[in-house]
Amino acid sequence: QVQLVQSGAEVKKPGASVKVSCKASGYTFTSYGFTWVRQAPGQGLEWMGWISAYNGNTNYAQNLQGRVTMTTDTSTSTVYMELRSLTSDDTAVYYCARYWDWNDGFDPWGQGTLVTVSS
């Protein structure tokens, strides 16, 4: 079955960077795209951007432009999301999710990765 397995929780200091991975299995990796969505504690869902696993094309949310980079490694069917210059506002659970047509939303989702930014 289709599965997205994310890397474990991270604790980072303000100003640092974090790189979260999402390993896909159960289907042809390059046939779909991936999106990243984050959820601050007790808050709603915030779309961060997406990447095509077919050609690596990316599209990022305007408020994260310049701080976020999404990449893929087709040899390991893994997607990565790197976020730089972290502040306490970046403390959140980060989810990867797959899409066929982004217009139709995202499914399935990974289990989430908690990133805590604290001095």
Added chain:
Amino acid sequence: DVVMTQSPLSLPVTLGQPASISCRSSQSLVHSNGNTYLNWFQQRPGQSPRRLIFKVSNRDSGVPDSFSGSGSGTDFTLKISRVEAEDVGVYYCMQGTHWPPAFGQGTKLEIK
């Protein structure tokens, strides 16, 4: 950017009773291709979100037929015909017509 507004934000429901969640968009969600890209997600406590419905009314595989979506233009509704204990969680609408995609604030469904 399109703003998605859900109501109510909190929804206490008696087991076996129906529930209804409203989602309104600040712009029409009718795409130039004729499709309307309004999706619904469920997030159970402690779990990742899961898509329930895409393009207004299409249920995902494995979603009970007690869930239904309807609406057009800027007004959409998610209905649960008979609420069960496993339906507890937060429900989000999401528009996929206009870039960037946007989620509603979420509606927390709980058992009364």
